[in-house]
Amino acid sequence: MSVWARCALALSLVVLAACGQRAPTFEERFRPAYHFTPARNWMNDPNGLVYHNGVYHLFFQHNPRGDRWGNLSWGHAVSRDLVNWRELGVAMPERDVMIFSGSAVIDAANASGFSSSNAPAMVAFYTGHDPRDGAESQYLAYSLDEGRSWTQYDGNPIIERPGIGQFRDPKVFWHAATQRWVMVLVHSGEQRIAIYTSDNMRAWREASVFGPGGLTGGPWETPDLFELPIEGGGSRWVLSVGVTGQAGLSAGSGVQYFVGTFDGERFIADDGAPVGVVRWVDYGSDFYAPQTWSGIPAEDGRRIWIAWMANTRHAEDVPTSPWRGMMTIPRELRLVERGGRYELVQAPVRELESLRRDVVVQEAATIAEGESALTAITALGGAMELDVALRPASTGETGLVFAYGTETRLRIGYDARIGHVFVDRSEGGAFDRDSFRRRHYAPVPLEGGVARLRIFLDHSSVEVFADDGARVISDAIFPDGGLRSVSLYATGAGGELVSLSAWRMAAMERD
Ligand code: FRU
Secondary structure (H helix, E strand, C coil), X not given: CCHHHHHHXXXXXXXXXXXXXXXXXXXXXXXCXXXXXXXXXXXXXXXXXXXXXXXXXXXXXXXXXXXXXXXXXXXXXXXXXXXXXXXXXXXXXXXXXXXXXXXXXXXXXXXXXXXXXXXXXXXXXXXXXCCCCCCEEEXXXXXXXXXXXXXXXCCCCCECCCCCCCXXXXXXXXXXXXXXXXXXXXXXXXXXXXXXXXXXXXXXXXXXXXXXXXXXXXXXXXXXXXXXXXXXXXXXXXXXXXXXXXXXXXXCCEEEEEEEEECCCCEEECCCCCXXXXXXXXXXXXXXXXXXXXXXXXXXXXXXXXXXXXXXXCHHHCCCCCEECCEXXXXXXXXXEECCEEEEEEEECHHHHHHEEEEEEECCEEECCEEEECHHHHCCCCCEEEEXXXXXXXXXXXXXXXXXXXXXXXXXXXXXXXXXXXXXXXXXXXXXXXXXXXXXXXXXXXXXCEEEEEEEEECCEEEEEEHHHCEEEEEECCCCCCEEEEEEEECCCXXXXXXXXXXXXXXXXXX
């Protein structure tokens, strides 16, 4: 750290102490090692995800003045590798309107005319939410200094629909085939997605409306629409939509997706998007408002997203301090064909491997009924990655149990009686809520009798990728103490450990 940075840090500690606030140490209880969290205060959705000049930008819904939802502004963090994140100052503070969710793109051809030099403008689209009457309109702002400072467009709002109350979360992308900009946003209460197009980013025309379809039990939020190649040729478009209220799989918020075609104007779901037929992106409780990065170069070719790792049902009450809210790990997306339809598949980005330390490889073994401790894996500590293949006993549950503190037990395993992988956070813990203390299941077929799980465990979260990433369970956890033991367990005899590798995960760098 430079002398200036040290002085700035010392000064901010003095200011914080004078205000009676606790300074972040990044070693607080529940502070994740490798999941992005703001140093302090509230965070919800990822916003304005854009890659530019070798840097991934992560803007986010942020309350710079408190650790609960409110005063919504855009926070800002940057990374060169999707792993180590440096938090910058607030990019867009709230004004007369709160700065709700939205997206950002690079206007390389200067279609907007906002750039007066060779350096293209970074253009952000967000919803301005008027706290007095709840009215929502779409706004534009641009930055000529890599997202540090923003100029509000003097023609704002760019889209106004008086009478439509909840009308928000613009996600903008370039549609190469029609050479136009496209925006998707929600009519939240009507469970519809509106699709707009533009040549210059300033004037927008409504091209079509999609929905309702799939899960309609709660308001729709934070849509994204993107194309994914299909292995073996061709492509399809994926439309993801957050559903909030009590509607999701875990009786809170969740994310559904549709697969179909998009011609630049209209999205048509392959299955007609019948109401009540729901395709989940994630089977856990804490995966919401995902957004994909724009601007990732064609040479890289990946489609990557990140999500807010929380559930609207309990997000404001989780026991973390001096921050509240974290992101998932970034995930690469693919589509695979299965049983005549296309399924969304997620994989942790490969860059996360740079955090792997101290590998432990466990020998294949039978798994006895009861628990058998894995001492070397326990020694890796509370932030680890595990790659485990199990041949589950046919009579019950086979898996891993992580014991923490005095009474918290986190179970991750396979229940062969119902053919499901599960994450169980119902036993003990520092967050005593019935709606939180649950077990979450995902249907996973065995392959040659084996279930393979990739598990990303951090100090207050777990993400389990099963069935090659076609099923993911993402859950926040709040253990009542440090990790005490990791064990194999089974409720019946006959299970087998086929292979198990585990790595300690180093903490991210923050500057
Ligand atoms: C989703 C959401 C968005 C909205 C933002 C406000 O979590 O409700 O629909 O723009 O959060 O913070």
